[in-house]
Structure formats: structure tokens, C-alpha cells
Amino acid sequence: MTAPSRREVLIGAAAAGLLVAAKPVWAKPFDGAAWRDYAQRFLLPEGRIVDSGNKGVSHSEGQGYGMLLAEAADDRAAFDRLWGWTQRNLMVREDGLAAWRWQPEGGVTDRNNASDGDILIAWALLRGAERWKAEAYRTAAAAILKALAAAVVVEQAGMTVLLPGRDGFRKGDSLVLNPSYWVFPALRAFAAQPGGAVWGKLADSGLVLLSKARFGGFQLPPDWLSLDPQGNATVAEGFRKQYGYDAVRVPLYLAWDGYRDPYYFRPFAMLAARYAGTAIPATVSLPGGTTTQVAASVGMLAVYRLTCLIASTGNAVTVPPFGPNEDYYSTTLAHMAALAAQSLGFEP
Amino acid sequence: MMRLAVPLLGALMVVPLVAAPVALAQSGPGGRALAPGVKVEVAPAPGSGTAPQPGTVDETALRYYARIGDVERLEAEIARLRALDPSWDPPKDLFAPQPVTSGVDESPFWTLVSAGKFAEARAAIAEQRRKTPSWQPSAKLLQELDLAEGSGRLRSASDTKRWQDVVDAAAAQPEAVACNRLDNAWRLAEAYAELKQTDRAFDTYKTVVSQCPSAKERRDTIFKASRYLSPAQLRELTALGATANPAPGEDYASVRAAEAELETGRLLERAGNAKGNLSATELAQVETTVRERRDADSAISLGWYFQSRKQYALAQSWFSEANGWTPSDRAAEGLILAYNGLGKKAEAREAGAPWRGTSSRVDQALKAVDPPRGSSGGARPGPQGPSELDRTLARRDFAGCLVAVQSAIAKGGKTAALVQQRGWCLLELKRPSEAEAAFVEAQALAAREPAPKTPAQNPSAAARAARDAATAGAITPPTATRAQENAYGQTVARMAAGDTVGVNRDLPRLNITAAQKAEIRASLLATEANRALEDMRYRDALRLLDARKELETEPRNLSILRGWALYNLFRFDEAYKVFKGVDDRLSTEESREGVLTTWKTIYHDW
Numbered sequence: 001m002t003a004p005s006r007r008e009v010l011i012g013a014a015a016a017g018l019l020v021a022a023k024p025v026w027a028k029p030f031d032g033a034a035w036r037d038y039a040q041r042f043l044l045p046e047g048r049i050v051d052s053g054n055k056g057v058s059h060s061e062g063q064g065y066g067m068l069l070a071e072a073a074d075d076r077a078a079f080d081r082l083w084g085w086t087q088r089n090l091m092v093r094e095d096g097l098a099a100w101r102w103q104p105e106g107g108v109t110d111r112n113n114a115s116d117g118d119i120l121i122a123w124a125l126l127r128g129a130e131r132w133k134a135e136a137y138r139t140a141a142a143a144i145l146k147a148l149a150a151a152v153v154v155e156q157a158g159m160t161v162l163l164p165g166r167d168g169f170r171k172g173d174s175l176v177l178n179p180s181y182w183v184f185p186a187l188r189a190f191a192a193q194p195g196g197a198v199w200g201k202l203a204d205s206g207l208v209l210l211s212k213a214r215f216g217g218f219q220l221p222p223d224w225l226s227l228d229p230q231g232n233a234t235v236a237e238g239f240r241k242q243y244g245y246d247a248v249r250v251p252l253y254l255a256w257d258g259y260r261d262p263y264y265f266r267p268f269a270m271l272a273a274r275y276a277g278t279a280i281p282a283t284v285s286l287p288g289g290t291t292t293q294v295a296a297s298v299g300m301l302a303v304y305r306l307t308c309l310i311a312s313t314g315n316a317v318t319v320p321p322f323g324p325n326e327d328y329y330s331t332t333l334a335h336m337a338a339l340a341a342q343s344l345g346f347e348p
Numbered sequence: 349m350m351r352l353a354v355p356l357l358g359a360l361m362v363v364p365l366v367a368a369p370v371a372l373a374q375s376g377p378g379g380r381a382l383a384p385g386v387k388v389e390v391a392p393a394p395g396s397g398t399a400p401q402p403g404t405v406d407e408t409a410l411r412y413y414a415r416i417g418d419v420e421r422l423e424a425e426i427a428r429l430r431a432l433d434p435s436w437d438p439p440k441d442l443f444a445p446q447p448v449t450s451g452v453d454e455s456p457f458w459t460l461v462s463a464g465k466f467a468e469a470r471a472a473i474a475e476q477r478r479k480t481p482s483w484q485p486s487a488k489l490l491q492e493l494d495l496a497e498g499s500g501r502l503r504s505a506s507d508t509k510r511w512q513d514v515v516d517a518a519a520a521q522p523e524a525v526a527c528n529r530l531d532n533a534w535r536l537a538e539a540y541a542e543l544k545q546t547d548r549a550f551d552t553y554k555t556v557v558s559q560c561p562s563a564k565e566r567r568d569t570i571f572k573a574s575r576y577l578s579p580a581q582l583r584e585l586t587a588l589g590a591t592a593n594p595a596p597g598e599d600y601a602s603v604r605a606a607e608a609e610l611e612t613g614r615l616l617e618r619a620g621n622a623k624g625n626l627s628a629t630e631l632a633q634v635e636t637t638v639r640e641r642r643d644a645d646s647a648i649s650l651g652w653y654f655q656s657r658k659q660y661a662l663a664q665s666w667f668s669e670a671n672g673w674t675p676s677d678r679a680a681e682g683l684i685l686a687y688n689g690l691g692k693k694a695e696a697r698e699a700g701a702p703w704r705g706t707s708s709r710v711d712q713a714l715k716a717v718d719p720p721r722g723s724s725g726g727a728r729p730g731p732q733g734p735s736e737l738d739r740t741l742a743r744r745d746f747a748g749c750l751v752a753v754q755s756a757i758a759k760g761g762k763t764a765a766l767v768q769q770r771g772w773c774l775l776e777l778k779r780p781s782e783a784e785a786a787f788v789e790a791q792a793l794a795a796r797e798p799a800p801k802t803p804a805q806n807p808s809a810a811a812r813a814a815r816d817a818a819t820a821g822a823i824t825p826p827t828a829t830r831a832q833e834n835a836y837g838q839t840v841a842r843m844a845a846g847d848t849v850g851v852n853r854d855l856p857r858l859n860i861t862a863a864q865k866a867e868i869r870a871s872l873l874a875t876e877a878n879r880a881l882e883d884m885r886y887r888d889a890l891r892l893l894d895a896r897k898e899l900e901t902e903p904r905n906l907s908i909l910r911g912w913a914l915y916n917l918f919r920f921d922e923a924y925k926v927f928k929g930v931d932d933r934l935s936t937e938e939s940r941e942g943v944l945t946t947w948k949t950i951y952h953d954w
Contacts, residue, residue: 219501287505
């Protein structure tokens with residue numbers, strides 16, 4: 001059991017009912033109040049983020065997002081609790097990476113890592129080191145980066161790519177990759193560290209990969225793709241052949257990193273435009289284009305709104321307020337989209 | 349709107365692919381101009397819509413062609429720009445990297461585009477735009493990329509039979525469907541046909557054959573279209589292709605001939621069917637076309653048509669024609685049997701000489717010329733017509749062969765050669781157990797018979813061998829001896845009866861030629877692969893097929909088997925490729941089933 005399936009449980013927790021707003025509204029900015037609300041709902045006192053859509057488990061991705069939000073809200077106490085819990089409970093592997101999943105009963109139930117979780121944690125540590133002038137965080141981040149580079153950064157077809165986890169993503173000569181694990185602003189921060197050249201290469205290859213991995217009528221990236229030794233990208237076998245809960249983060253990270261080329265944002269904006277006035281589907285099968293009945297969540301809509309602004313397709317996406325039980329993933333995405341927009345100077 | 353951009357008489361014709369072919373839509377005034385096969389924006393500023401002012405010539409395309417070293421297009425572009433602005437001269441620094449007004453040099457992107465690295469070019473452009481938000485790539489650069497990617501989308505949709513996506517991709521990128529991208533136009537027409545929009549398919553084909561200047565391409569298009577269009581539509585298409593918009597220096601006679609060739613194909617197919625008789629008119633039509641095209645395959649088909657009607661002289665002339673146009677053992681085989689039918693044994697042997705010992709079909713045919721006659725050898729007195737056995741073999745009448753062998757034995761006694769011939773005929777009749785018994789008996793008889801004369805003892809045979817070597821090239825494999833032939837026949841019969849384990853065990857010790865050993869080994873591997881598939885040992889099946897491929901080209905039935913092995917290993921993409929390859933060569937029920945099943949599995953389209 002590896003990271004791939006964790007989004008599937010989220011289906012059904014998405015929002016609907018976004019047709020009534022008279023004029024486009026932006027998701028709320030991420031501020032102290034937003035953080036306090038987030039922490040109250042998803043951060044347990046011992047320092048773990050609960051994935052409310054996934055039976056209350058915790059995982060390295062959630063810890064990373066939590067630390068990023070705590071840093072952005074300048075809540076060092078919460079940040080330390082999150083990092084402490086992560087070290088004690090997830091950093092149980094001998095290679096310095098985090099086990100990806102922890103369950104209330106049984107603790108770590110899958111020791112494989114999820115590379116995006118490690119990346120988010122390391123990025124949060126670097127940001128924390130900057131904000132609070134805490135070298136210990138930087139040292140910890142450097143150790144994670146070293147471990148990542150050794151375990152999951154590999155070469156394929158002249159590209160530098162990221163294995164989604166250390167184990168289980170080589171299928172014969174091909175690699176199974178997850179485009180949404182390229183957290184571009186994090187990779188840029190890593191590349192600025194001593195000896196960080198490999199992260200720059202990884203980011204460069206990520207852009208190439210995203211140009212290769214466009215499928216179906218909307219030319220969307222798949223949640224999971226397969227990259228063969230000749231550099232051909234196909235929708236991966238053995239996973240749901242779709243664009244969805246994972247790949248929606250692709251435009252978020254690109255935007256956050258300052259990319260502006262409409263070519264990279266148009267697929268997502270076109271999808272949003274196609275379903276303007278009705279519900280944007282949460283997933284689109286690739287390459288067939290069959291959409292799910294489930295609507296995109298509030299967090300996903302926040303990403304689409306940002307994307308449409310950058311793609312200049314002229315359509316605006318309405319982002320409704322959170323529902324009373326908005327789940328962890330939707331809420332997190334919405335806050336991430338707000339952070340990205342704020343860092344880019346967009347008006348909330 | 350789908351359009352086909354083609355060069356024509358110095359003005360760009362933008363032709364709606366869905367409209368009637370004669371209704372050429374001229375582009376807007378001054379909006380676009382022509383470079384061979386490429387549509388060029390003269391005025392890149394959106395909405396400018398007028399011809400450029402002198403001194404404001406857009407040299408983007410020019411620089412692109414210079415960069416990629418496409419001299420032909422470069423010259424055409426220079427001529428075009430001169431025509432637009434007579435005062436204009438080509439820049440002196442055409443081959444130097446160009447700084448652009450925004451301070452961004454586009455040449456690295458063009459280098460990537462020229463190398464076909466479109467994804468890398470996109471990535472580099474995005475990175476540049478991140479660093480220099482004020483910069484925009486030139487319209488020409490984006491156009492080149494859109495075109496390349498649009499073509500890629502169209503092809504990929506077509507490869508995976510997503511027909512509506514093919515149509516959509518063409519609509520989104522009309523320039524991707526043009527005479528210089530003829531394959532895309534064919535794929536679009538095919539998509540329409542598969543979507544049962546036959547009129548649109550027809551229109552697309554009509555546009556191609558009336559707008560694309562190359563006679564060969566028009567002709568190829570007619571053959572492509574023959575799969576989807578009715579004979580009446582094909583006639584219309586041919587007439588159009590032979591006359592519409594002729595380009596100087598192109599000879600469209602071959603286009604007109606396409607219709608007759610298609611008809612010939614249909615007639616030959618009919619002729620090949622059991623007792624399909626052709627009328628004198630039809631025969632004359634077929635013969636004319638085959639001669640005009642010097643089509644060896646069709647000539648061979650005609651040869652068999654006459655051979656099966658015992659019109660040996662006609663058969664001989666067609667096999668001769670075929671062999672003259674394109675020498676092959678298939679032509680030689682027919683020629684041997686036709687000469688034999690005419691009683692011209694010397695000519696028959698001569699026809700087989702270049703292939704003797706290297707082609708089993710020629711060796712088989714030669715047996716009809718010199719059927720084993722036991723100890724009497726070649727000592728029959730005086731010339732005589734073909735024996736009953738010869739005639740049955742010439743007719744490929746293998747049941748008759750058994751009767752003839754029986755009567756020959758009744759007349760002249762049992763010989764190794766006669767019994768061996770009986771073995772071959774039994775094999776042809778798919779009675780391998782009896783065939784094996786015959787070969788065993790022949791071997792026993794041969795052991796008691798005196799050895800046949802060797803070339804060294806026979807000057808004429810030695811001379812013949814020397815001539816063979818000269819004809820067939822320096823390396824002539826040693827001809828099998830009679831004992832080897834028996835062992836070989838016996839082995840083939842044992843395999844046909846299913847005794848692969850035994851044959852496998854005995855193979856190294858068998859007294860047969862190396863070529864025969866390789867053939868048997870290939871056959872064994874195929875049998876084992878079949879068995880592995882039945883036992884659901886798919887990896888083994890692939891391993892065996894791979895080993896066999898080292899020895900011989902993989903025949904169609906084994907490729908199908910390979911496809912199913914891959915399918916069962918969940919290697920769907922590979923399985924699809926295999927089935928598609930087979931189906932593209934010749935589409936049959938079983939290849940279509942493979943393609944369809946795999947495709948449905950890949951796309952969950954049950």
C-alpha cells in the first residue's frame with residue numbers, strides 16, 4: 001500500500017451549490033483567524049494534522065501543509081508541536097525520510113515515504129528557519145533534502161525526475177510519477193541551498209514533463225503518469241486514469257512559483273470555462289474525458305480561480321465559503337491557494 | 349473550421365476540408381501569404397488585417413528557415429517577401445542569433461523546436477516568461493509549437509481510435525491538416541468514416557486529391573479511401589484526382605490508373621476464390637492493369653488462375669512475367685509447375701535452379717518435375733508427357749497424388765522416392781501420423797537402395813551446381829540428400845502429429861541440413877509457445893516467441909499469439925501495438941478482435 005489511493009476516499013466530501021453568487025468572490029485571505037480556525041479543526045494538541053476525509057489518519061503531506069500554514073501565521077509553538085510529532089512518529093525510517101501514513105490504531109502502517117510530504121516538510125523548515133532565524137530547522141531541512149536526493153531523485157530519458165516514494169514506482173523500464181509532487185516553489189527554495197543544483201534540474205524537468213503529459217480534450221495532466229526510457233509520457237496503468245484530486249495542485253504550485261505562461265494554465269482554465277455556470281467536476285478521465293458527478297471542492301475552486309486569473313481566459317470562478325464540515329484537503333488547498341495569491345500580490 | 353492549407357499558383361488557398369472541393373475559400377485580403385507548405389502570418393499584429401508597409405516585413409519565418417537550414421523554404425520565403433515589397437532585401441545577418449526588442453533572444457527556443465524538442469521548448473519559454481514577465485514569444489514561435497503539438501494530438505487520438513478527438517484536434521489546429529501533413533488529412537478522413545460521417549470523409553479525400561499537387565499522393569489517397577468509399581465514390585474521386593488543379597510537371601496518369609488497379613484487386617480476389625471465373629472482358633482488364641504496373645504479385649495470382657484451369661501456357665507466361673519483374677521463389681514455384689504441365693521439364697528445372705535447396709516451396713515443386721521413381725532413376729527411355737503423379741502435383745491435388753502414388757507402386761513396385769512423395773502429400777492433407785509412417789518407411793527403403801549419383805560423378809549435374817552457385821550467389825547451402833529429406837519429412841510429420849518433445853530431444857542428432865534444423869527449431873518453438881499460452885504461462889510464451897524470432901520473421905498467427913500473451917500479462921499498451929501492427933498489414937476477424945479487446949481494456953470502454 002502506497003500513497004496513491006489516499007485521495008480516493010475523499011470523493012464524496014466535495015462541495016456543491018456554487019451557482020447562486022451574483023458576482024465572483026475570492027476565497028478568504030489566509031490570516032491569523034483562518035489559521036486559528038484551521039488549527040482548531042485539524043491540529044490535535046500532540047501536534048498532528050488529522051485528515052478528516054480519510055478516517056482521521058495523519059500523513060507526512062498533512063504535517064508539511066500544517067507546518068507551512070503555521071509558519072505563514074507566525075505560530076511557532078504550533079510549528080514546533082507539528083515538527084516534534086513528525087520527528088517522533090513519522091521519521092522512523094533509517095534513511096531520514098518520513099513514513100507517509102500514521103493511523104490512530106497501529107501508528108505507522110506503511111513505512112514507504114511520500115516524496116511530496118517530505119518536500120513540504122523540508123520547505124516549511126526552510127521557511128521557519130528564515131522567519132524565526134532558527135538554524136536547527138535549516139539543518140533538519142538539509143538532512144531531508146540529502147535523503148530525498150539520494151532516494152527518490154532519479155534520471156530518466158535525460159530528465160531529472162522525482163519518484164513518488166522510494167519503493168514501488170519502477171514498473172519494468174518505466175517510472176510511475178505524480179506531477180503534483182513537483183512543489184515548484186519548494187524546489188526553487190531547495191535549489192538556492194548549498195549544493196542545490198539538482199533541485200533546479202528537477203524543476204526544469206518538471207516543466208518539460210508537464211508539457212509532455214497533456215491528455216484528452218482539455219490537455220490535462222494525469223494524477224499518475226508513466227514515463228518510459230524514451231521519454232514518452234502516458235497515463236499510468238494500475239491507477240485511476242484521470243485528472244483529479246492530485247493533479248489539481250499542478251497549477252497551484254506553478255502559479256506560486258511565479259510561472260505565467262498561459263500554455264501551462266490554459267488546460268485547467270479551459271476545464272473551468274467549460275463548466276462555467278455549473279459545477280466543475282472533481283475528476284476527468286484521461287484521455288476519454290468522462291467526468292465524475294462529484295463537484296470540485298471549495299479548495300479546488302480556489303485553485304481554479306487563481307488559475308483562470310493567470311491564464312487570462314476571461315472567465316472568473318466563484319469560490320463559495322467553506323461548508324461547516326469542509327474537509328482537511330479542501331480547506332488546506334483553499335489556504336494554499338490564498339497563500340500563493342498573496343505571495344503573488346493578487347487581491348483577495 | 350477545418351482547413352487545408354496548400355500552396356497553389358503563388359497564392360494561398362485555404363480550403364475548408366468539409367466543403368465541396370471546388371469551393372475554394374480565398375483567405376482574407378492580405379491576411380496570409382504562402383510559403384511552400386507553410387502558412388505564414390504576414391502581419392503578426394492581431395487585427396491588422398492588411399499587407400505590411402514597406403520596411404516592416406516580418407522576417408520571423410525567414411529567420412526560422414535559415415536557422416533550421418531549410419534552404420528550399422528559405423528561398424521561397426525570400427521570393428515571397430520580395431514580391432510583397434520589391435524594395436526589400438534579405439538581411440545580411442540571416443544566420444546569426446537574433447536579439448529581439450524585449451532583450452530576449454529567441455534562438456534557443458527555435459533550436460529546440462528545430463530539434464523536435466517541443467516540450468523542452470515549452471518549458472524554456474515558460475521559464476523565460478517567469479524571468480521576463482514583459483516578454484512574449486513571437487507569434488511564429490507559438491504557431492510552430494501549436495502546429496507540432498496539434499499534429500501530435502491528432503495522431504495520438506487516431507492511434508487510440510478516439511475518432512471524435514481526431515476531428516476536434518483538426519478543428520483546433522486546422523493547419524495540422526495540410527498537404528505537407530498528408531498523413532494527418534488521411535487520419536481525419538478515417539475518423540470521419542469511423543464516425544459514420546461518410547460524406548465528410550469523402551469531402552476530405554476529395555479536397556486532398558484536388559488540392560495536393562503530387563500525383564503519387566493523390567494516388568495513395570485513392571487507395572486509402574478505397575477502404576471506406578463506395579465504388580461510385582471512388583470513381584468520382586479518381587476522376588477528380590486525375591484532372592483537378594494539375595501542377596506543372598506532374599503526370600496524373602497514375603492517378604487515373606488507380607481505379608483500374610482497385611478493380612483488378614477486386615477481380616483477382618474473386619479469381620482466387622475457389623471457382624470464381626472471370627469473364628473475357630474482366631480478364632482482359634486485369635491483364636492490362638497488371639502489365640501496366642508490372643505487378644508481380646498480381647501476375648502470380650493470374651498464373652495460378654490459369655494453372656488451376658490447366659491453361660499451362662498462359663500460366664507459364666504470367667509466372668515468367670512475374671519472375672522477370674521481381675524474381676521470387678513464389679514466381680519460380682509457379683513457373684516450375686507450369687513448365688511441368690507443358691511437359692517442358694528442362695525449362696522447369698532451370699526455373700527452379702536459383703532457389704533449389706534454399707526454398708522449400710521450390711524444392712516441393714521440383715519434386716513434381718522429377719518425382720522419385722525408384723531404381724529406374726532418370727533412365728526412362730525417351731521423352732514422355734507428364735505422368736499422372738506430375739499432373740496431380742501440378743494441380744496441387746494431393747488426394748489425387750495418393751492415388752497416383754498407389755498406382756505407380758502397383759505398376760513398378762515400392763521405392764523410397766514414391767513412399768516419400770506419399771509422405772509429402774499426406775502432410776499437405778494434414779494427415780501427419782500417416783505421413784510420419786510414410787517417411788519412416790521411405791527411410792528404411794532408401795537404406796536398401798543404391799546411393800544416387802553425386803555431382804562429382806555426373807558432369808552435367810556438376811555444371812548445373814556451378815550455375816546454381818553463380819545464380820544464387822556465392823553461398824549455396826548444401827542440397828539435402830535423399831536420406832536427409834526423409835529424416836526431415838519424418839520430423840515435420842512428427843511435429844504435425846504433436847510429438848514436439850520427441851523431436852526436440854532428437855533434433856541435435858538428426859541427419860538433416862542446418863537450414864532444415866533451423867526451420868524445425870522455429871516450428872518447435874512456435875508449438876511450445878502455443879502450449880505455454882494454453883497453460884497460461886504467458887512469460888514463457890513470450891520467451892519462446894522471442895527465441896523463435898531470432899530464427900525467422902514472426903508470422904501473423906504468432907504475432908496474434910504474442911498479443912494475447914502480452915494482454916494476459918497486463919501489458920496492454922504493448923499488446924495493442926502488436927495487434928494494431930498486424931491489423932494494419934491485413935485486417936481480419938482475429939486481428940480486429942485483438943485490437944478491440946485491448947483498446948477497450950485500456951480505456952475501460954466496455
